[in-house]
Amino acid sequence: MTAEPQPAFIRRHIRADERRNGAGGERVRAERRLGWMLCAPALTVMVGVTAYPLLRAVWLSLYSYRLTDPAGKHFVGLRNYAVVLTDHLWWSDVLTTVVITAVTVAVELVVGFAFATVMHRIVFGRRLIRTSILVPYGIITVVAAFGWRYAFALDTGFVDHVFGLGHFAWFGHRSSALAVIILAEIWKTTPFISLLLLAGLAQVPAELLEAAEVDGATKAQRLFRVTLPSMKAAIMVALLFRTLDAYRIFDTVFVTTNGANGTETVSFLAYRQTITRTALGLGSAVSVLLFASVVLIAAVFVKGFGVDLARARGER
């Protein structure tokens, strides 16, 4: 963020102020002080609840420590990381999480773009469509997950019955259980992506599209050569936010399968180790690795794809 260029008379005024009051100037210093004072409470809460526990997680991850056996706590160095990274379960959970993330985000991008196009063109019932698309966004993830679980369950479900699938146990196989989880995620979070893409669509210059049409560009050419390139910023931001969000998936897995049949995700593993097993040492190692992978994904997006977040989020 660069300061907006100030009119010359203000710059002169500040310089005169600096001459009178020494470097910085009384007014400039007062403004800085006020700025920091107003931001301090929010910053304290944000950093206090994240930075300190994160450091503590790093510290705990170097110990063998179970809450049920506080006396047995001892320093083990990086051994917890070695245990996690050489365990088959960790890699299986990483694979599950990556599959869920990749499929969810890919499908959402396509469906979300279709939704955005519909919303962009709609003339009548605009309000109704936007309202209905916001419901999945607002609904509690756990509530939606229960809905999907009961819809596909062997006893209470209607899916097998209505679609004539006999007694197919959706949650009995890894692939079909993952399919239900992915469907639940897609339903819940497509609205968010489609609203971001809708805002992106609104930014596509109409003259450009008209010019392309006049020059004889086909529909597909207009989409791939004009519309999508002009929406690049919106698409990348939507992708980044949804990828990071999908990678943290926890609620839906907890409710639908409780991690059974190879549907456990990295977040679920961290929860199970720290809270269920109260193995804070090992669990913290998983948590730190989860955090590291999120940082890695964000870095790939920002450095690799050049997502300019400050600009994309409206910073000038």
Add this chain to the structure above:
Amino acid sequence: MAARLGRILGPVLIVVWTVVPLLWLLSLSLKGGDHINDGRFWPTSPTLHNYRTVFRTDLFTSALRNSIGISLIATVLSVALATLAAYAIARLDFPGKKLILSVALAIAMFPTISLVGPLFDIWRSVGLYDTWPGLVIPYLSFTLPLSIWTLAAFFREIPWEMEQAAQVDGATPWQAFRKVIVPLAAPGVFTAAILTFFFAWNDFVFGISLTSTGRARTVPAALAFFTGASQFEQPTAAIAAAAVVVTIPVVAIVLAFQRRIVAGLTSGAVKG
């Protein structure tokens, strides 16, 4: 012709897509004990029995109280703190502005589950485990980023010169603030409040990890531990009824404020 069909079919498909899962929960909640496993989408003989069960269950009523109280407190505090910070970011010139926005962005992407272990440990030793503040505090830190970004984007658009103009026209500073600035800033503040409320209302990770009893357990967490009217009854229909109850406020808010929510979610998302 095809384009025309798409124009009608598209919106219909969207509504079907969003509404069917909701209708399913509603219909499940209206099914009586014998019909719960009948494999049908619609209830054959609708009954409100499940709703009566749910409101007679302490686990649910206390969770509902906790959810409403905690979410509202978190919303008010978060928006108040975010308003101060966003005002400073939008209006004042001071070094570190960029740092604050970057910190906020980093926290918005934070995997919350990574903090659950250490927070669980810390909260137990300082007495915040299983209390309202024990949930309000993490909700604050994870909703502040979105609130600050949204509000800063809104505040930048406010024509602040109008405040001085009003004072030139004879208004007192308080009147100028109250009659000119507050009405202009209110929509942004309100939008941030809705998004914050949704986050707190939706949270599950902190809800199950940092609570253990009806003292502070919120609805999403309580649902995961729900048993029906008796320990031997499948809680399916009761959970469906509870699910419908907690979805009503969401639908009401969305119906009333859809434009503000859309504005908040996309605020500045594609500018520049």
